Amino acid sequence: xxxFVGGFERVCDLPETQFPEYAFAGRSNVGKSSLINAxxxxxxxxxxxxxxxxxxxxxxNINDKIMIVDLPGYGYARVSRDTANQWLLRFQEYIxxxxxxxxxxxxxDSRIGARDSDLELMKFCDVNGISYQIVYTKKxxxxxxxxxxAIDADSHPAMVNDVLETSAExxxxxxxxxxxxxxx
Numbered sequence: 062x063x064x065f066v067g068g069f070e071r072v073c074d075l076p077e078t079q080f081p082e083y084a085f086a087g088r089s090n091v092g093k094s095s096l097i098n099a100x101x102x103x104x105x106x107x108x109x110x111x112x113x114x115x116x117x118x119x120x121x122n123i124n125d126k127i128m129i130v131d132l133p134g135y136g137y138a139r140v141s142r143d144t145a146n147q148w149l150l151r152f153q154e155y156i157x158x159x160x161x162x163x164x165x166x167x168x169x170d171s172r173i174g175a176r177d178s179d180l181e182l183m184k185f186c187d188v189n190g191i192s193y194q195i196v197y198t199k200k201x202x203x204x205x206x207x208x209x210x211a212i213d214a215d216s217h218p219a220m221v222n223d224v225l226e227t228s229a230e231x232x233x234x235x236x237x238x239x240x241x242x243x244x245x
Contacts, residue, residue: 062124063103068117072154075118082128082161083242087168088178089134092198095229096168097131100238106131118155127242135178156191164192164241171197171226174209187219194221196238201228
């Protein structure tokens with residue numbers, strides 16, 4: 062059973078639970094909500110073609126065993142600088158303070174590759190010892206960028222070595238994420 066726990070403006074408002082949390086982060090328009098829906102096999106996360114629709118920390122309870130957190134996108138949404146900075150601070154507070162967060166999935170659009178904002182997040186996680194895993198999205202789409210930055214796990218001490226490739230539309234790579242999270 063999947064239950065929407067709520068959309069939270071502040072980290073201090075998140076419920077304290079004993080359940081492990083798995084958070085999904087990525088640039089706006091990376092396909093984060095679509096991937097969450099595919100992983101959960103239910104349309105629980107709101108999808109949109111407009112970047113920046115996820116503006117709160119959205120939490121889902123899975124079978125009273127696991128929490129999934131849909132974090133606001135970064136790096137592209139058309140919002141004021143103050144709003145973007147508030148999102149960044151809330152994002153950083155979440156990933157540095159939630160002791161129950163077991164894994165941060167950093168989603169990267171496989172068509173365009175890692176951008177500066179992705180690399181900055183990875184560096185932040187490395188410096189702060191926050192375990193994260195790279196997930197390439199939209200692997201069923203044609204690559205647009207020829208000069209993509211290669212991500213080398215040896216250069217990122219907090220990164221899980223296994224880089225995942227997914228397609229929410231074709232359901233490719235979804236089982237790997239379900240296995241990590243513990244969803245059958």
